[in-house]
Every structure is written in structure tokens, then in C-alpha cells.
Amino acid sequence: MIDLKLLRASPGQVRAALARRGDPALTRLLDEIEALDMKRRTLTAQLDTLKAERNDAAKADALAAKSQGGLPAAIVAERKKLGDRITALESELRQIETTLEAKALFVPNSPLSDVPDEVTVLRSWGTPAPKGGKPHWEIAEKLGILDLPAGAKLAGSGFPVLKGQGARLARALINFMLDLHTREHGYTEVEPPFLVRREVMIGTGQLPKFEADVYRTTDDLFLIPTAEVPVTNLHRDEILDGTTLPVGYAAYTPCFRREAGAAGKDTRGLLRVHQFDKVELVRFCRASDSPAEHEKLTGHAEAVLRRLELPYRVAVLAVNDFGFAAAKTYDLEAWAPGVGQWLEVSSSSTFTDFQARRANIRCRSRPGEKPEFVHTLNASGVALPRTIAALLETNQQPDGSVVIPPALVPYVGTDRIA
């Protein structure tokens, strides 16, 4: 949520930062917001004066009513007039505030100043295998661990079915990742609801703008597109004790996304699906700590790929290329030699106070101090389908079998899927 006070205090600065996102419609939106904010303040001032008048009168009337057993009709009429005026102005104000909020919810987060104009690869790890070999869907189909037609029969395209060692592999990855993050990175494991209320989706920024991308149930609950949604909102409307920050949560959930993608190369196999599993990392910290926290968080996601011995690279996304709510995003891309692509298996973002404002998550550094908004961050740690794709393609053998990386062997229960 945009900071209206900041917009008021330094409109030039706010506009310049948002302009980098390259959306020309934003300027007009900000104009409207500024005008509404102005109206709101004028009206609020008027109303407060009238209400002060009413409160003073009510106190006097209370005494009079008690001693005289009632109020003169003239007084009652006068008070009623004042009351009616207040009611009228209040409904006007309410309408302005509703409109203002509706518009404000469509303003994206301001990118941090160190976000580049072009996507930039920052570092890479491991030695990518030469492009070649089979794509993961061919490997998996041959091994009988992936059944795309079965998924299509049940729910349509984009709903893969994992079978046998494939299902086992998915479960192994989930357990491996959760163990890593909870035991070595200090995260608290959470299993949240997979359906959430509308306001929860608004809190993290999926709504109101991206309603078309998410699934909604008939009783107005939404299937989570990521665990970020329920886990970040865990602390909505709270004032956290600043001395306990930062805190981190790790959550496994399925994720549901409609995002209608055209059929074709990118939608083949496991690369883009409507339902997938993911272990998500969410962190809450004080504002001053968030840049360092973002690096730490990204490192936690990287650790997964290193343990799995999957070559990857880290890129900082360009200013016009990352999500609505994010202020800065790193993508982790694992190399998949079969399809010959770097696959985005994790996105690591800092949201500064954008989500905290929407979800009203604050902290107090010391008792008695004014509460301030926390900063929220999250990263996939990591998403399963593309990781499985990279894993299968990287470790495929000439005989069609797939070698399991040592870190995963105890979880899969075998060192090779054949």
C-alpha cells in the first residue's frame, strides 16, 4: 500500500520511483489519489470541528437532562440539525475514503533505488551440463513417474500426476527442504490453510488487481497461489515485539494459479502448471534490517540447490519485470540441459513495508515506542516442478535411469530411479 503521507510530503520522489516501473497509467492514478486525499483531509477537519461541537453539547445536555428531567424542544431540534449535518458529511467522507482506498490498492510498490534497468545475472554456481539429452517429460514418462494425460483427465491440462518414484521424489524434496530450513536456517515450520479470505489476498497484494489469476471458491474463499499469502498474513493486525525480530517461517503448501498460458513450449511438461508444490520461506524484520535479510534469505534458497548439486544462477530482476508488491527481486534459475533453459525455481523478494501496510503488521522496538511497519520478505525454497525437471534432466543416464543426488538419497530411499 502506498504511503499517503509520504506521497503528500514528497510527491516528486514517490512519483519518480514509481515511474521506473514504466506504467503510464500510474501518473493519472496518483493524480486522482492526491486529489482524493486532499478532499478527505478537508472534510475530516470540518467533521472533527462539528463533532467537537456535538460532544461539548452532549455533555451539557446530559447535565441539563438530569436536573430538569428532559431537554427543551428547541435544544433538541438544534442538536438534531447538527447531527443531520454530521451524518451527511460522514457519508460523503465515507464515499471518498472508499474510493481512495480502492485506488490506492492498485498502486504497486516502489522499486528500491539499486534495482537495475536491465535484468542482471549476479553470480552462478556449478558447471552447467552441455545442452542435450532428453527433456524431463520424456525421461519421466519413460520411467512411469509422471502421467500428464491422467492429470488432464482429472482436472485439465496443467495438473500433473506424479506416480510411484515420482510421487516419492516430490515428497522427499518437501521433507528435505523443510528439514534444511528448520534445522539449519532457523525457520519455524508452518502448515497454513490452503484457502483464505479475500482480505488476506489483499494483504499480500494478489487482490484486487489480479483476481483473474487466482481460483475462487463458491463461498468467496481463494485457493492460495503461494504460501506467502497465508504465512505473511499470520501476523496481520499485530504489533510484534521488535526484540524478537527477525522471524522466519517455512511452509510447504500446494499452490494454485490460473494464469492462462498459451499452450506450447513453455507449458510443456512441468514448466508451467496450475497446481504445484512449493516450500516457501517468509521473513519479518525491522525496516533497517531488510536489505541484509534479503541477502540472507536468498542464500537459504540457494542452499537447497547446492545440496541438490544443481547448477544455478542468480539474477536481479529489472525494474519493470518483477511483481506488483515487490521492491526488489532475485530469481534463482536452475539449469535444465534437456530443455536447454535456465528454469526459475525460486523468486526471492523484499516487499519493504508494502505488504505490512496492507496487512497492518507492525513492530515496536522498545516498550513505549511508536509502532512502525515491519518489512516482509519471501522466497521459494524452492518450487518443486521445475526443480524436479532440472533434477531429472541433469542426472539422466544413457540407460534412461536418473541418479539421485546424495543429499536426497535418505529421503527418496534409493540412489537411482530406474
Add this chain to the structure above:
RNA sequence: GGACAGGUGGGUGAGCGGUUGAAACCGCCGGUCUCGAAAACCGGUAUGCCCGCAAGGGUAUCGAGGGUUCGAAUCCCUCCCUGUCCGCCA
């Protein structure tokens, strides 16, 4: 799903339609006392918005949103949530 009972500040818990942001207790912070601590005592302890450089002032908030009224924590309506019993069920 059906029937009741409830939702008050960090917690417990009072509150007749009228100077109630709200008693009391607990907790927390500061102070006195002490070599230090405990105990005791004293004081302070919500958040948003608006005005103001500040000091401060105004206003709103008793689950949420509407309504009645000169005036609502208190009355009415809708919704949300919690508890208990019944039904159903992994």
C-alpha cells in the same frame, strides 16, 4: 447443517442510553527504598486519523459494518468469529 451462549484495552474482567478511552486486578515501564535483589509504595502504561516545527489540541475506535437517538460500549439489523449441545464426518 440445527439449537443456544458469548465477543470490552497486552491478559483476566466490571460497565443504569448521558461529562466512559472505558472501573478493578494482573502484566509491563519508570521511580522510591536496598550493598544489590525481592517485597512494599508512588507514578506511567492503546491505536488510527487530522491540525501543529514542537509542546500540545481535536476526532474516532469496546469483533466488523450499517441503523435508531439530542446523545450508543449499552437499543435494533446484517455479517464475522469463539464456546457448548445435537447431527454428519476423515
